[in-house]
Amino acid sequence: MTYVVQTKYTMTQSIFNSLKGNIWLEGLFGLEKENIRVDQAGNLALTPHPKVFGNKLKHPYITTDFSESQIEMITPPLPEISEAIGFLETIHDVVSLELKDEYLWPQSIPPILPSDQQIPIAEYGEDGKEARKYREFLAEKYGPKNLLISGIHFNFSYSEKLLELLYRKANPSVSFDDFKDEVYLKTTRQILRLRWLYILLYGNSPMSDTSAELQCKKAPYAIKSDLIALSIRNSCFGYQNFDDLFPDYGSVPKYKESLGQMINGQKIVASKELYTPVRPKFIRNPDHISYLEFRFIDIDPLTKAGVSPEALRFLHTLAIFGLLTDEPDDFGEEAQSEVNRYHNEVAMYGLETEKVSENHYQVWLEGKLIIDKIRDLLRELDINHAEYLDSLNQAMKLIDSPKQREVFGVLKGIEEMGYIPFHVEKARQYLNESIANSYNFHGLEDMELSTQLLLREAIKRGVSFELLDRKENFVRFLKNGNTQYVKQATKTSLDNYASILAMENKLVTKKILEEHKIRVPKGLEYTNADVAKADFLIHLGNPVVIKPNQTNFGLGITILKENTDEQAYQRAIDIAFEFDETILIEEFIAGKEFRFFVIGNEVVGILHRVPANVTGDGIRTVSELVELKNQDPLRGKGYRTPLEKIQLGEAEAMFLKQQNKDFETVPASGEVVHLRENSNISTGGDSIDFTDYIPESYKQIAVHAAKALNVAITGLDMMIPDVSAEATDDNYAIIELNFNPAIHIHCHPFQGKNRKLNEKLMDALGY
């Protein structure tokens, strides 16, 4: 079988035979989703759009559509479908967490609606008079309830590299821009022909509340409150123009001309009022298509994001299949009428698993045939992307077992609970999920948690961002002309390079702090045991830590709190030298270590880390207590969560053994058992917020230290023996200043408040 890009200008057969591989799947994918805000009873919320999201007209991610209560979430174009869905879900999370006692309604068909007059049209203030006026016009023409029908738009473009390769292979006489227009127009025509199959498999707006007062746009204009259909939204009861409108998809000039005629004929006031299921978009250049907007996607109530990657990947393969498959010459009014009718019938009657239209089985057979052809196509093109193959398998499964479609899960839920309670329950569940995981950026879970938190805050504030180097966590932010480059969340333009280098060099840090009368542990480095031993008199009577320069798990460390016994001193030196060729004899500073996070003149968070531990209840064993503690959703594996699960490994077993315990020991009630010596979060340690429990005097010292190094952002480690006492000249010591401190540990501690360092950083960056 030979696939072609068949356009008016480029009737080149078999030209793409040699272009193989997953490059066919490369593209950019964006999503727009509307969700109506509802109260906890499922009534349309009459509250204003949350102020925290600022100017609706300028926010790149969060705005409103027709109604003030209809939040619209927009992702930028992204290179993977999974990333686009993750981004959308993250916007969804961010919005949900800012709503007060309200939910995002997870269904295209509206919740309980008040009268037309009470439905609030989106407010735009002085700057948005045009936007407001257009919505008032729509309300008048279509009725506000109809305008509350919500959905998802999928923005899609082929990768420029793919298009360039196609162009070079086709070698047509037209320009590259014209060639791309042809590609996108053929894709548009073919998706218009094939869209029924997507709706059949993934349509999901089957019922309504009576208050929705659904009305068919076509004669006889029936109002039906008890309608049950596969996709009401895609039916004549959904969001359609009153008139049958047939754009000319033959070329961009023809398309534009046909739209002009509709406007002149007063069918629509502007091209944006043309509600075609596929809309070519002209963004970068008014004369050429930038991407296609697929507009026939219902919100899936069973998925928090509102759409599954499988559904979108299937739609993507449908586009590629359409592009590479012969099409009939004609796509005039008659042909368009025919596919529109098919679309409407599938939307209306697609729930019937064995009959659509007059032709029993025909639709299912045709669907099966198309999916088989797509599979063949992918095989021929050497496309082996597992997730795409899976999505085709899933589509085929839905053909073979139509009852497995998500819409039947929704209908079952409505049957059991009622239309409103079922959707409210799903909304409540999604809110809880948003609350439980308020740290991840979906789709970017491979990035550092600190960066994910910062990106979430960027979404809230409407700060555009771009991943310059994802592996490196290197991001560019932009809002109102303020561009900021940020690496790993805390490496920013706020710090000068010299100060970073000073922090990086412990000798230099100590020296500067000492000059500023800030206490640091005094210490000497030795590479020779005899020299170290000869210095006994220097250290005599001072509490010291004798340790290898590099140490793991505290091995080779001796603390001499008196240091009056020369033999013990010498022994400690010999022990330390067993672990490294360089040892340190440092002033021993009693107390606990605290991480002070400083931004500018402010200590914005203080944290204490405790080694992995469990507290006994007199009944459970250590391993049972660990299992229980690990159920905390904040604990995960591989640094994807703010805390790590406590392990029951060799290191833990050894450390328990030193205490004459093992995993089967039953600790007494209230007894705290440590499983590790080191307090790293990465080995299951606990993070405990102390921000409000450390006297101001220590915070002043921390800020003073940051100032001494001329540092804007730092994570400063300070030893404090007694947090109940005010700081004096010598009851603390600063260990080091870290120039790349993590922020997530302060945002999601094991105990204590979220110190919202992502917000503080965005403030500092001027957003």
Added chain:
Amino acid sequence: MTYVVQTKYTMTQSIFNSLKGNIWLEGLFGLEKENIRVDQAGNLALTPHPKVFGNKLKHPYITTDFSESQIEMITPPLPEISEAIGFLETIHDVVSLELKDEYLWPQSIPPILPSDQQIPIAEYGEDGKEARKYREFLAEKYGPKNLLISGIHFNFSYSEKLLELLYRKANPSVSFDDFKDEVYLKTTRQILRLRWLYILLYGNSPMSDTSAELQCKKAPYAIKSDLIALSIRNSCFGYQNFDDLFPDYGSVPKYKESLGQMINGQKIVASKELYTPVRPKFIRNPDHISYLEFRFIDIDPLTKAGVSPEALRFLHTLAIFGLLTDEPDDFGEEAQSEVNRYHNEVAMYGLETEKVSENHYQVWLEGKLIIDKIRDLLRELDINHAEYLDSLNQAMKLIDSPKQREVFGVLKGIEEMGYIPFHVEKARQYLNESIANSYNFHGLEDMELSTQLLLREAIKRGVSFELLDRKENFVRFLKNGNTQYVKQATKTSLDNYASILAMENKLVTKKILEEHKIRVPKGLEYTNADVAKADFLIHLGNPVVIKPNQTNFGLGITILKENTDEQAYQRAIDIAFEFDETILIEEFIAGKEFRFFVIGNEVVGILHRVPANVTGDGIRTVSELVELKNQDPLRGKGYRTPLEKIQLGEAEAMFLKQQNKDFETVPASGEVVHLRENSNISTGGDSIDFTDYIPESYKQIAVHAAKALNVAITGLDMMIPDVSAEATDDNYAIIELNFNPAIHIHCHPFQGKNRKLNEKLMDALGY
């Protein structure tokens, strides 16, 4: 033998037996040296102090002493004697290079002097009225010619750690500060007793010009113009008080009281007028001694720095020996008179190798004894510092062969050439040495050349500096409240951290430059040969470089200037993959690569690097031509010089073989033979300054690129096919921006001007 620190308070015997090792040699060492400026005929210069050194009262390194023509050079306290001498020599170099047709007079006894009235007393302007007044008083009292007698002061303190160990071992009832005073006072008394030995071995001011009109300060106040002595400067004809003055060295209060009495008795106007050979200095604390100033060191005319490390190390051991050796109870007037007399007699008659004073041989015998005892002491203390042992050997050699003393070299020179011509010739020679090596900072040759150049400029401008981490080339500068931390010369506070990170990431750099319409080589990265081959159409017809991601010596690189042959393209990919798992297919940019050094809005230097090469003369072989070229003093080994010597190694042999040449080939006259493919300076490449030959249009692009990344300091690499053509949109490409570019290659290129980037950097840092 047992050594003691024997003071009034701490009569502790044998307390130091257990303190062993080179810690005894730890201390801080500073130098002050006066050199008279002379014209090329050896006349006292009557020009003003060079303006370039700014305010005499504030410059930490370069000022004047009594006369406007008497430059005083001051080092900070440094941890090694060699470092102090290197620092002094570097100040000497910096001063010498700023003098116009003048030399620094390398002798304690003055050059040709005009009449008293014509000798210019140092000018200080409005802020220095006190300083001026004091000098006028001195001129009146001692005569200006006497005040032109110059010398070296050696500032010495024991390390605090050594003093603390001594204190802990002695465990005296006095405070640590009082103990240290005792240590320094005993050292003072003992050096006063032992100083004659230093003068005997290293005294070096044997003659004068008649214009000096030397006059003895003691009755009968003889004037002697034909005096020949070991050390005129240390004799009564030198720089001494008129009165015999005997401070009380018993304790700090007694010392201060005795000086007060001298001032009250109008013997001196202030303690600074007391010209004792050793002067305790009270800097950090007016009540306790900070360090000792040894003032009896003649300028050595045979050494550019004016003093050798051997002499100072011997003096240092003399101090330690004095501290650890019993002393007589008494050091009153009688005892002081006795040692002063000895001092004067050695200075006057020390040239006589077999007789000093009435006692034949006695002085040599006693010197030998002392040096032997010092050797014993060092052995007992386990001091094994080779250079210190060498300096003792040298001292002993001078005892055994008194004629080997430097002073006899000076006398021989004077005999051959005359007093004035000999010293002028030495001065001229030192100036030439300063010119030949105008890039090194003596004593810090282990640091990067860029840093050494910056430190030299700091000296010139009077910017104090401190080596925070010498290995890391991490320096702190300070002047007029402006503190700057600088690492590796170009890592500074002028750059923000985010811009550094953007430069560090080539992907990000390219992206930003492209967005700013700056041309960069387009390129794609591949990890799979099939994928790379499939992209043939993308690269078809474009000139490309196909290369391994990591490459050495250009291996695996193919340039396809047409790229129309698919087989050649595929072969190039296979070749590249033989050398790395990742390959790049990059746009090929023709032309030469130039390094643009940008500071702020200015391109301050442009350099082109050429691979190691020689130009034939039709006679010499390649290896002879290399040997000749390598004689350039700019070429060294191991990055200590601005250029590296061309090697005749395997790589060079291989590269010649490709050209059917070897080391014995005789290239034709004018033929350029390259010995390397790569143009690195480190493999013998030439650096050629192009700053004045590159059109302004390219410089604007470089500045624009730096601005795009918001960078203050960068070394930008640009490809330019034709430097005679103005820049257009597509006749150049920027390869990368380096955030730590070397400056020395622009200061000392193989061909072209010194672009003085050290000056430009100091300007940029605000100094």
